[in-house]
Amino acid sequence: MKNLRFLTVLSMFLFIGTIAIGQNGMAETKMVGGAEMYPSKNIVENAVNSKDHTTLVAAVKAAELVDILKSDGPFTVFAPKNSAFEALPAxxxxxxxxxxxxxxxxAVLTYHVLxxxxxxxxIVAAIKKGNGKASFKTVNGGEVWAMLDGDKVKLKGASGNVATVTVADVNQSNGVIHVIDTVLLPAM
Incomplete structure (x- = not known):
């Protein structure tokens, strides 16, 4: 009888613990580019699986930034989709x-990293604190500006182009990714 009561209590704690993990996002995955993004994997390990980010991954490899984005961080990456790269001039x-x-x-890639x-x-809290606009210093030393358009976060680059965050809070073991629809360009 004592063992049965103990097992019942233990089962309840395990069930409640499972619910708590799901609610605080620790075990939550998101779909990006047709692939699950796992919070236990780093930025590079997740990005290589997204069909929407093949151009970004190729660029990160060509720029020799893979090891940096695999490191502990933490980093915030504004990750342009393939269509964002395709929209750049031919x-x-x-x-x-x-x-x-x-x-x-x-310089272009590190302009997308905080x-x-x-x-x-x-980001939204910083926008509200800044009366509608917030500035963030990127890893390349330039600034991007964040603002709200309704409930959507928009980012403006130094070259004047504006990106919309299309998927927010894709948690990684070494930071977070926010998917964007436009490549941000630093002042060059």
Missing amino acids: GTVESLLKMENKKKLQ AGDYKAAD
């Missing part, structure tokens, strides 16, 4: 992927 991606343009490619783990709620 020849831009091909030019950036050339070995002689590696520094330019690194040092630290900024969830959507953190």
